Amino acid sequence: MMGRKTSKPTEIEQLDAHIDDEQLAAGASAMSVLGRQSQQVSDQLGYELPYERERVFQEAQFFMTQSAEAMLEAGQRVILMKENEPHGTFLEMLDRLGLHERTAQKIMQATAKFWSPKLKSNAKAISHLGKTKLYELMLEDDDELIALTQGGTIAGLTLDEIDRMTSRELKEALREERAEHRATAEVLNETTSKYNKLKTKQARIAPPNEDDIAAQLRSETGAHALTAESYIRGSVRAGCVALQEHALENETNHDEVMAGIFAQLERAIVEVRSELGIKAIADGNPLPEWARDASVPLAEQ
Incomplete structure (x- = not known):
């Protein structure tokens, strides 16, 4: 009987036991x-x-x-x-x-x-308006959406009106409202651009005198007033019309809300006018009202 061969011990490859501590720390972080x-x-x-x-x-x-x-x-x-x-x-x-x-x-x-x-x-x-209408309203301003839930309007529409209309009708109403805002902004931007070009052209010719500066300030202030007026005659008016139609259709009344809105606008005008001492009527008289009825005549120059 032949003797069993002695087998060689299996050689185990030594693994690199190096651990990258920095890499572990970065991973943990x-x-x-x-x-x-x-x-x-x-x-x-x-x-x-x-x-x-x-x-x-x-x-x-x-x-x-x-x-x-x-x-x-x-x-x-x-x-x-x-x-x-x-x-x-x-x-x-x-x-x-x-x-x-x-x-x-x-x-x-x-x-x-x-x-x-x-x-x-x-x-x-x-x-509760539904998924499609929520998607349409996503682009609206947060403050306008909050106002909508509290009785206000978006694009002249109340929450109940939006609920009753189709998604397609809502999409069209919002598109028209955004188009109106874009058109207003474009007109104002175009006016401003033309004015700036004219201002630059005039500056090249001669430095502005006091009359030019006064005209510029009047033009800028008038443009701001025109913007405010356009919002009142446009969006605010449309919202009030929608409230009146809603009141007729649903036998309710929004008079107090509308009266409050206009009282707020009127109060803002009165407060600013009072703060700046601006007279109520443009009557062509440059003297302030307090100086017109003075009992003591002004000294002759």
């Missing part, structure tokens, strides 16, 4: 920053639970089938997933939800808009 950012997003959205992928996904899945108000709840979860997951994983989760990336973007934008600290307390009053 990045994770810490990511964690703080995730918590900050949760705090801003009012989401109190710690992020957990499947729970947040299932919540989003549930809210996707509900009302427009629930759509904002779903948007909250979609934002959380976007902030906490790698981009590829986030896209996979959108696919599982049946959401196109562009649609998800619109939902996140709506949530960020209507659940901002400034608007969140008023979001419920707007969310």
